[in-house]
Amino acid sequence: MPGLVACSLLSVSVAGIVLAVRWLAPVGALVGFLWTCLAIEARLADRLEAPPEGREVSVSGWVDGFPRHSEQQAAFSFRLASPAAGVPSRLRLTWYEPEARIEPGSAWRLTVRLKTPHGLLNPGGFDFERWLFLEGYGASGYVRDAAAWTDAPVTLGRWWLKVRARLERRIGEAIADPSGAALVTALTIGERHAFSDAHWSGLRRTGTSHLVAISGLHVGLVSALVFFLVRRLWLHLPAAAAVFDIEVAAAMSFMSAAVYAALAGFSLPTQRALIMLMIALLGLSLRRSIPMPAGMSVALLFVILWDPFAAVSASFWLSFMAVALLWQLGEVRVVNAGTSPRLRRAIGRLVGVQWGLSVGLMPFVVMFFHELSLIAPLVNLVAIPTFSFVLIPMAFIASLSSIVEPLGEIMLALAGALAAQLWAGLELAARSPWAAMSVPQLHPAWMSMMLAGAAAVLPGHPLPGRYLGWIAVIAVLTRPAPRPDDAGLRMTMLDVGHGLAVVLRTRDHALLYDTGARYRSGFDSGAELVLPALRAMGIAALDAIVVSHADNDHAGGLAAVVEMFPDARVIAGPDVAWPGSAVCERGHSWLWDGVGFDVLHPHRDDPALGNDSSCVLRISAGGRTVLITGDIEARAERALAAEVPGLRADVVVVPHHGSATSSTAALTATVRPSLALVSAAYGNRWGFPKPAVRAAWEDAGARVLVTSTSGAITVELEPSGSITLETLRSRRYWRAAAL
DSSP states (O other): OOOHHHHHHHHHHHHHHGGGSGGGHHHHHHHHHHHHHHHHHHHHHTSOOSTTTTOEEEEEEEEOSOOEEETTEEEEEEEESSOBTTBOSEEEEEEESOSSOOOTTOEEEEEEEEEOOOOOOOTTOOOHHHHHHHTTOOEEEEEEEEEEOTTOOOOHHHHHHHHHHHHHHHHHHHOOSHHHHHHHHHHHHOOOTTOOHHHHHHHHHHTOGGGGSOOHHHHHHHHHHHHHHHHHHHTTSOHHHHTTHHHHHHHHHHHHHHHHHHHTTOOHHHHHHHHHHHHHHHHHHTTOOOOHHHHHHHHHHHHHHHOTTGGGSHHHHHHHHHHHHHHHHHHHHHHTOTTSOHHHHHHHHHHHHHHHHHHHHHHHHHHHHSEEESSHHHHHHHHHHHIIIIIHHHHHHHHHGGGSTTHHHHHHHHHHHHHHHHHHHHHHHHTSTTSEEEOOOOOHHHHHHHHHHHHHHSSSSOOTTGGGHHHHHHHHHTOOOOOOOTTOEEEEEOOOSSSOOEEEEOSSOEEEEOOOOBOTTSOBHIIIIIHHHHHHTTOOOOSEEEEOOSOHHHHTTHHHHHHHOTTSEEEEOTTOOOTTOEEOOTTOEEEETTEEEEEEEOOTTSOOOGGGGOOEEEEEETTEEEEEOTTOOHHHHHHHHHHSTTOOOSEEEOGGGGOTTSOOHHHHHHHOOSEEEEOOOTTOTTOSSOHHHHHHHHHTTOEEEEHHHHOSEEEEEOTTSOEEEEESOOOOGGGGGGO
16 A cells, blocks of 8 residues: 555645635545545556566567667567556566567567566666656566567557657658757657767756757647647638637647647646646637636646656656746736837846746756756757747648658758757757756755745745845755764765675765676666766765776776766776776775775785675774675685784675675674675576575674665764664655565
């Protein structure tokens, strides 16, 4: 059963809608609460049960989205054509070395190996498990065998997806520039799978990510353009027909908006835009004025009824808050328009609205993305009109005319040329070192302070001295991340799946031990997990990077981390080939802010033996000790126990992810920690940590924690000698299967 708090928070949204009709408020709150809980229960019931996990099952269905192709693999959404016992109706699958390119809408008979939804949990990281739940995926897995299903029935959803896929292919064929093609595809059919990490980084740093998602702004612009053109043309008809100009224009306007939203796959922002547009056009046709709050309330009600999980997503809050701010700022600008010349007034209104929108959304951007673009108001001042009045109409018209050759190809090529130039401008702005700033994860109290400050500086209220709100905003944004006291240590073992990455922080220094893996799919733990975590923790510089040994699961992310922190000193195991690195060997020690670091292994004369060559690091703070062991096995463990005096530690990172080749009695009996931390992937094929290894550490007096069930684990050693522990995995209803 989902948590009472989660359901209550979601039902509050529905309760707020019905406040205008006072006697319905309690009924609305109850209905919203029950509807949300029922929806959560239904989706949880459509998740893979634990017993079939890892078994191969046969399913038939079709690819119901746009696959993401990478090197020698494809990830895609698969919807079952008919129910299968114990198998969820929608799956997230990976096909390694597929025998053919996976096309949207294609039907297959597959043999798959499934597992329950699970994701990595790190500071500042993407909650993949929540995303799986919100998208309706009941399981993830990979393809073992496949055969095309040639006589599969054609459903409306499958047919429309193929239409969108054909348009995507035409865009790719007509536009040679990859960036231009990716942008036109995003603005036409709402699919952004062609964007690279560099594209997303540039969009974040310039604060323009909202421009590449088909939103209410895009749908509204298309609708307004069609309304204006149709009404102008209709007024030239005989008077008997011309009197229906508004009704006809409203109908055509809504139809065009519906087509555009359908091309975008009816995403959440387009749902909201269509509902609000329908209300506005209905009022216009009836010659009645409908207040914006009423329109937003109805749209909010319908969105929640359609998708009770919408309120958990970032797009929900950003979408509705943007509309509310535009409405409020527009009202203020109209009231304060004055008698200045029209052009100056229009420019001032545009600048003021853009500035107010940036300020108003600032707390939400920081809360969801932990990064704030400093140049977003200036860039958007140019980008929004260019996208809104030039590129978006051009892309929409080009998509509609693509069925007419050669007109469609010419229009798409023109749109692609403009899109490529816009990308070049955004990339130029993003390269500026002061384009954006990282903001550490904030405590709710600090976030509330920032929200109050941002609300205070917005126009539209009579509060005296409202610009003092900037003090709160600036204080939060410039607040340094929490740091240990002198002689204290904060250690965070990140959740990187099968691999290792440990962040060690003293008062004024930071060290990263290992960097996680880089996979053939292109997923880089250094770029995707470690760097976002460092930003969220407020670490702007690394003093040192220790790479225990050369195995990919420990050193794969090194290049990405060094690219971001080129001044960090790299200390590497003897089998790691990295230019300019220092060799990790026993006897190397240093002191940072009253915290001692000592390399215990390997010895200078030891041969490079892979796992047994791992760099073993001991850290001493506040009279307590941490031991990080890499992947050492029995031989190295016996050498450590015999040769290193005082090996006992309070916290140990268990060797080799809990493999049976490590954690010998010689080590466990000597170290005898109170905490034993294991970095291991969920459902890994080796069964790490092995039950015997877990039992050995527990018998030695340790509490054993594993990242696969705890998420990132933070241990703080206080100067007073006390130890505090924090795990990132908290109970959420979408994580019920993993707890």
